[in-house]
Amino acid sequence: MPLVITSLGLNRELIKAVQGYGGLVFHDVTTLAFAAKAAEAGVDGLIAVSAGAGGHAGPLNPLAAIADIRGIFDGTLLLGGAMSDGRQVAAAILAGADMAYLGTRFMATRESLAPPALRNMLVDAGAADIVYTPAISGVPGNFLRPSIVAAGRDPEDLSRPASYDFGTAEAKAWRDIWAAGHGVGAIGDIPSAAELCRRLAEEYEAALARAPALSLRPRVCS
Numbered sequence: 001m002p003l004v005i006t007s008l009g010l011n012r013e014l015i016k017a018v019q020g021y022g023g024l025v026f027h028d029v030t031t032l033a034f035a036a037k038a039a040e041a042g043v044d045g046l047i048a049v050s051a052g053a054g055g056h057a058g059p060l061n062p063l064a065a066i067a068d069i070r071g072i073f074d075g076t077l078l079l080g081g082a083m084s085d086g087r088q089v090a091a092a093i094l095a096g097a098d099m100a101y102l103g104t105r106f107m108a109t110r111e112s113l114a115p116p117a118l119r120n121m122l123v124d125a126g127a128a129d130i131v132y133t134p135a136i137s138g139v140p141g142n143f144l145r146p147s148i149v150a151a152g153r154d155p156e157d158l159s160r161p162a163s164y165d166f167g168t169a170e171a172k173a174w175r176d177i178w179a180a181g182h183g184v185g186a187i188g189d190i191p192s193a194a195e196l197c198r199r200l201a202e203e204y205e206a207a208l209a210r211a212p213a214l215s216l217r218p219r220v221c222s
């Protein structure tokens, strides 16, 4: 395995073993403290899972996360969180990330194993439909509000258990209550993964082609 991604806990033995055979370890981090710990442990890359990411998202604004982590880490830096098109990927790179890390957008593809109802929910939902809470899995994460409601839970009061009064079976995190990030707002269809990648590349190139026109240099120098 040339690249191993770890999350929710730093495993020094694993880092040593993977690097020992020439592999790379990238580690998910949600705070600067976790990033510092992973950098000190010698990971090759850090994945800043920022506010608005699907699943176990962090609390940090993505621009702040990149700046903070860049200050303490020279390795490969990836940004995760709420990117659904190539313009956003270009923004992440311009802000200082080496790569972008997309999850939610790829759930709404033809090849995705997500149930059709989830894929349709991703198309219909906006960022306001995302609930950030530790109540579903025990760790703060972003989940689709309509799936919480469908599971018989009250998104405004998740301290209450599932509503058995209405005959709802106990809903399982991830299986019935679906994780997704703020990037749902920019998801409008369910293309094939190849078509999505083509689109991401085109949007990325178009965004970069526009960048020179935004230069302030002539105005600043004159």
Ligand SMILES: Cc1cc2nc3c(=O)[nH]c(=O)nc-3n(C[C@H](O)[C@H](O)[C@H](O)COP(=O)(O)O)c2cc1C
Pocket (backbone or CB within 6 Å): 006, 007, 008, 028, 049, 052, 053, 054, 055, 056, 080, 081, 082, 083, 101, 102, 103, 104, 105, 178, 179, 180, 181, 182, 183
């Ligand atoms: C349904 C779902 C399940 C996820 N499961 C995991 C997981 O098991 N381990 C993990 O490290 N990250 C997991 N993530 C987070 C992704 O690896 C990634 O950080 C995130 O999707 C990036 O943000 P985005 O969804 O806004 O693109 C999950 C994300 C989603 C949407």
